Amino acid sequence: PPDVETLGRGTWTLLHSIAATYPEAPSKSQQSDLLSFVKLFSRLYPCWVCAEDFQSYLGREVPRVQSRDEFGNWLCGAHNEVNRKLGKPQFDCSRWQERWRTGWRD
Ligand code: FAD
Numbered sequence: 001p002p003d004v005e006t007l008g009r010g011t012w013t014l015l016h017s018i019a020a021t022y023p024e025a026p027s028k029s030q031q032s033d034l035l036s037f038v039k040l041f042s043r044l045y046p047c048w049v050c051a052e053d054f055q056s057y058l059g060r061e062v063p064r065v066q067s068r069d070e071f072g073n074w075l076c077g078a079h080n081e082v083n084r085k086l087g088k089p090q091f092d093c094s095r096w097q098e099r100w101r102t103g104w105r106d
Contacts, residue, residue, distance in 0.1 A: 004047050011045070012079060019072040020101035022065075031065045038063045050082075057081055072096045 002010070018037075023030060042058055045051040057078055064070040076093035083090060091099075098104050 001046060004050070007047060008050070008082075015041075015075055016072070016079075016096070016100040019068065019075050020097070022068045022071055024068045026065065026067065034065045034071065035063055038065075053082075053085070054078070069097070072100070 001007070018034075022034065026034070039058065042051055042055045045054065061074070061077065064074040073093050073096065076091060076096045080090050080093070082088075
């Protein structure tokens, strides 16, 4: 299996890419699919300590799946929580779309 860092980088790429392509105005069934995906993901993620902490985060911060920007910001907050735990810098969540969807503006 990949090491925890390689697995993590690939997984964040997948998760933020899902946020980036999620509709701005999702249907009820798209919202329930995303919520189910996040919950199942948290039980299947193959780094068990990571998965446990992520599940407890889900219990404290309910995933916001009402729109692309709501979910992207929620996911950014979840990623920042892991960054904090690992002593990595906090990411500015107002720029998540620039990083993962539109490309950096400067
Ligand atoms: P990563 O954190 O993998 O980030 C990749 C890129 O995402 C960054 O280069 C940056 O451009 C961008 N980015 C950074 N922060 C944000 C943000 N908040 N929002 C949007 N984009 C951002 N590792 C452990 O050692 N212990 C754990 O308990 C643990 N739990 C994890 C839980 C989950 C759900 C996931 C997906 C990963 C977890 N990891 C854990 C792995 C860890 O988060 C990193 O992926 C790994 O340490 C590699 O870090 P990195 O510095 O390459 O950047």
